[in-house]
Amino acid sequence: MTGLADLTLRRPGTLAEAQAALGADGARPLGGGTDLLPSLRRGILRPAVLVDLGGIAGLDGVQREAGHWRLGAGVTLARLERDAALAASLPALVQAAARVAGPGHRSAATLGGNLCQNTRCVYYNQSAWWRAANGGCLKRDGTVCHVAPQGTRCHAAYEGDLAAALLALDAEVEIAGPGGARRCALQALYRDDGAAHLTLAPGELVVAVLVPLPPAGTRSGFAKVSARAAMDFPLASVAVALRLDGARLAALAVGLSGTNSRPLRLQDTNTLLGRPVDDELLAALGKLVARQASPMRSTVTAAHHRRLVAAATAQRLLRELAQAGPP
Ligand SMILES: Cc1cc2nc3c(=O)[nH]c(=O)nc-3n(C[C@H](O)[C@H](O)[C@H](O)COP(=O)(O)OP(=O)(O)OC[C@H]3O[C@@H](n4cnc5c(N)ncnc54)[C@H](O)[C@@H]3O)c2cc1C
Ligand code: SF4
Structure with missing residues (x-):
């Protein structure tokens, strides 16, 4: 795990504000963060803007x-x-x-x-140095899928x-x-x-x-x-x-x-x-x-x-x- 890269955190109060914030380059929604944060800490994803949906009134209704x-x-x-x-x-x-x-x-x-939530793979959900040691893969920073090396798609x-x-x-x-x-x-x-x-x-x-x-x-x-x-x-x-x-x-x-x-x-x-x-x-x-x-x-x-x-x-x-x- 590494420290978080620099990013901007937005916390809109309405859906309209959230949609406007998501219009920014590299913006990504944030729910509870339990899937996203480990990926940020591993350098797998590097969004420039996180749009926290937790402040939007009515989004948590049943x-x-x-x-x-x-x-x-x-x-x-x-x-x-x-x-x-x-x-x-x-x-x-x-x-x-x-x-x-x-x-x-x-x-x-x-x-x-x-x-x-993102798809998962044993070659992908790893630290940055682990992935770099394997030359990355098709899904991130590489050109080969280690699961199906002859193929052209990711099977996560x-x-x-x-x-x-x-x-x-x-x-x-x-x-x-x-x-x-x-x-x-x-x-x-x-x-x-x-x-x-x-x-x-x-x-x-x-x-x-x-x-x-x-x-x-x-x-x-x-x-x-x-x-x-x-x-x-x-x-x-x-x-x-x-x-x-x-x-x-x-x-x-x-x-x-x-x-x-x-x-x-x-x-x-x-x-x-x-x-x-x-x-x-x-x-x-x-x-x-x-x-x-x-x-x-x-x-x-x-x-x-x-x-x-x-x-x-x-x-x-x-x-x-x-x-x-x-x-
Ligand atoms: C140790 C561990 C064990 C886990 N075990 C399980 C398990 O057994 N089963 C399981 O299903 N999951 C598991 N997870 C994954 C994760 O905890 C859950 O899937 C959780 O429900 C993700 O919800 P979240 O709100 O935290 O998502 P976040 O981490 O906030 O977001 C996940 C992804 O969804 C996107 N996103 C969030 N909200 C929206 C939205 N409204 N619209 C569009 N995109 C959105 C985010 O941008 C991100 O890409 C596990 C995670 C950990 C760390
Ligand atoms: S490209 Fe292959 S090695 Fe990489 S995440 Fe997808 S299935 Fe795994």
């Missing part, structure tokens, strides 16, 4: 509105974690929030920062936990920027590129997350496997939302994080509908996950192991939710 929850980008994970109404309505989200880092991190970490993994839950829950994000406000499906916030995984245009920021109220009978949950039981990024995080019709699966959505350069909403889950949740169905789910998860050697844990972990975690979570009593 409201139940007609048909959906509106969660402000500035709400802390600790606040999400202890909200009883949210826990009853969106258990997967609350369980995911409770599994991020440690309690101290969660008291500062924000929803927006969690969704927009997106390891945010909340995105998995919010993808399974059909969330949308509200974005504000120089071009005005826009709303998109959460999946569209991400692209499959470890060096530029967000689709935000310069000056844009996430303002809120909108999560539809789940239809009656929806069960949802979150599960995560990491090398350490606490305060660790996921080898794989999985969220499942489902509905049963008797013993048969009537609706299924699966969100996945930790394995690819972007979080994924699992495709082709409709092929599993109408079937009982038995070993055959779980095997088919495992195949879907293993096919769509594409971890690379960006962590100290073998890529194939992470793929197997993702598949097994999804299978276990689906079985547990199906066997639990009605919500």
Whole structure:
């Protein structure tokens, strides 16, 4: 770790002021700083201006509105974690929030920062001298990817936990920027590129997350496997939302994080509908996950192991939710 480079810190009181401040060259939003500050201290990122979103009135609201929850980008994970109404309505989200880092991190970490956190790689999340000794890499200060040296793209993994839950829950994000406000499906916030995984245009920021109220009978949950039981990024995080019709699966959505350069909403889950949740169905789910998860050697844990972990975690979570009593 090194000292912080010179930078200007702005603390706007309104969204309009924040947008104006983000218009400056090299400006970057600051939520709780739990992802950003270690990167500044390692010289990985060097923003000229940090725009602290913590003073913006109303950015940390949690409201139940007609048909959906509106969660402000500035709400802390600790606040999400202890909200009883949210826990009853969106258990997967609350369980995911409770599994991020440690309690101290969660008291500062924000929803927006969690969704927009940087991708990670064992060759990248290192001190400046460590990275220089390896000649940098494609993502920063170099020309080669040490994970896939023949390739031309970065395979750093997106390891945010909340995105998995919010993808399974059909969330949308509200974005504000120089071009005005826009709303998109959460999946569209991400692209499959470890060096530029967000689709935000310069000056844009996430303002809120909108999560539809789940239809009656929806069960949802979150599960995560990491090398350490606490305060660790996921080898794989999985969220499942489902509905049963008797013993048969009537609706299924699966969100996945930790394995690819972007979080994924699992495709082709409709092929599993109408079937009982038995070993055959779980095997088919495992195949879907293993096919769509594409971890690379960006962590100290073998890529194939992470793929197997993702598949097994999804299978276990689906079985547990199906066997639990009605919500
Ligand atoms: C030891 C340790 C363990 C961790 N473990 C986990 C873990 O298990 N799971 C996990 O998901 N994360 C983990 N993290 C990462 C981080 O703590 C969390 O992701 C946290 O939620 C980030 O939120 P923040 O508000 O602190 O983000 P910040 O650090 O403030 O920001 C993160 C990034 O998002 C951008 N940003 C912030 N707000 C917005 C916005 N509204 N719109 C657009 N861009 C924005 C910032 O510019 C920055 O690039 C860990 C971090 C540490 C240090
Ligand atoms: S995946 Fe490759 S380019 Fe990306 S951070 Fe790791 S080594 Fe660098």
